[in-house]
Amino acid sequence: FRSVKTLKNSSSHLLRRGYGSEAVPERKVAVLGAAGGIGQPLALLMKLNPLVSNLALYDIANTPGVAADVSHINTRSEVKGYMGDAELGKALEGSDVVIIPAGVPRKPGMTRDDLFNINAGIVKGLCEAIAKYCPNALVNMISNPVNSTVPIASEVFKKAGTYDPKRLFGVTTLDVVRAKTFYAGKAKVPVAGVNVPVVGGHAGITILPLFSQATPKANLPDEEIQALTKRTQDGGTEVVEAKAGKGSATLSMAYAGAIFADACLKGLNGVPDVVECTFVQSNVTELPFFASKVRLGKNGVEEVLGLGALSDYEKEGLEKLKPELLASIEKGIKFANQ
Numbered sequence: 001f002r003s004v005k006t007l008k009n010s011s012s013h014l015l016r017r018g019y020g021s022e023a024v025p026e027r028k029v030a031v032l033g034a035a036g037g038i039g040q041p042l043a044l045l046m047k048l049n050p051l052v053s054n055l056a057l058y059d060i061a062n063t064p065g066v067a068a069d070v071s072h073i074n075t076r077s078e079v080k081g082y083m084g085d086a087e088l089g090k091a092l093e094g095s096d097v098v099i100i101p102a103g104v105p106r107k108p109g110m111t112r113d114d115l116f117n118i119n120a121g122i123v124k125g126l127c128e129a130i131a132k133y134c135p136n137a138l139v140n141m142i143s144n145p146v147n148s149t150v151p152i153a154s155e156v157f158k159k160a161g162t163y164d165p166k167r168l169f170g171v172t173t174l175d176v177v178r179a180k181t182f183y184a185g186k187a188k189v190p191v192a193g194v195n196v197p198v199v200g201g202h203a204g205i206t207i208l209p210l211f212s213q214a215t216p217k218a219n220l221p222d223e224e225i226q227a228l229t230k231r232t233q234d235g236g237t238e239v240v241e242a243k244a245g246k247g248s249a250t251l252s253m254a255y256a257g258a259i260f261a262d263a264c265l266k267g268l269n270g271v272p273d274v275v276e277c278t279f280v281q282s283n284v285t286e287l288p289f290f291a292s293k294v295r296l297g298k299n300g301v302e303e304v305l306g307l308g309a310l311s312d313y314e315k316e317g318l319e320k321l322k323p324e325l326l327a328s329i330e331k332g333i334k335f336a337n338q
């Protein structure tokens with residue numbers, strides 16, 4: 001721990017799990033794309049997280065206003081805004097966790113892969129800066145297509161000589177959040193106690209919720225499991241269509257991003273048994289990257305957990321998703337090396 005402060009009388013209980021008034025180390029979190037649809041509510045939620053001591057809000061435009069606004073909230077972290085390339089290094093320096101929701105979102109009719117041409121370049125540039133200014137940070141990649149942007153990041157870090165597979169994460173938490181919500185509705189159980197692993201990737205059929213492992217058990221009929229699976233896979237599109245050209249999921253994504261970053265911070269701080277589904281370098285299948293349950297620890301990934309027992313329907317879904325996921329991974333690797 002770089003230094004230790006004692007947190008007493010914190011006014012925020014949001015996102016607070018497992019911490020009392022014991023010593024909490026200083027942690028800097030940087031949000032890249034902080035003035036965007038996801039970035040703003042994510043900045044708010046990170047400001048409410050008592051594990052954060054410094055919050056750096058970076059974007060190519062509009063960060064001074066967002067940072068001034070968020071900084072007035074009377075919680076622990078000190079907030080600073082950074083705008084434009086010249087300030088990126090300062091935003092990143094000393095970061096423990098870097099969250100990346102920078103880039104364009106989908107419009108109706110678009111797939112996540114349609115975002116590749118713009119977002120791949122944005123992510124590449126940001127990761128080059130991360131390699132230079134905070135090579136040891138845990139990187140939480142939100143920018144789509146996650147199935148390609150995570151491999152792009154890995155290649156950029158390899159070239160810079162800073163790649164550590166334990167520190168690079170594709171954020172798939174929103175798929176888990178959706179699977180839990182939709183399952184609780186169908187199973188008629190309180191959502192707070194629901195758990196559903198979601199594996200694979202983060203686009204269409206590459207999103208594979210494992211409802212056979214959902215708890216509490218509900219014994220839903222096959223048709224309902226299939227409908228739940230489809231709704232989880234199409235959850236993002238449901239929002240894109242409802243927003244009718246005004247972007248994709250931002251509020252639920254900010255929530256999901258805050259949950260995942262909080263898990264990373266807890267892992268760094270040595271909280272035991274922090275497990276989240278996330279898209280990481282993996283040996284779980286023959287694919288080089290794959291989302292599954294991951295135990296988080298002081299160095300990032302502590303253990304990539306296996307898939308567990310799958311139903312026949314899930315086994316079929318797993319085989320179906322592999323070619324598409326592999327193609328997206330290879331597309332990212334090729335882009336980064338061209």
Ligand code: NAI
Nearest residue numbers: 033035036037038059060101102103104105142143144174
């Ligand atoms: P937005 O357009 O509202 O915000 C994006 C922000 O990124 C803007 O403020 C923009 O100025 C900024 N930006 C652009 N280039 C930048 C650069 N080089 N450096 C720093 N900031 C830069 O978009 P929104 O809705 O916030 O979505 C952001 C990304 O998140 C999209 O790629 C979207 O597809 C993805 N997303 C991912 C989800 C997931 O589950 N992983 C869910 C929902 C969206």
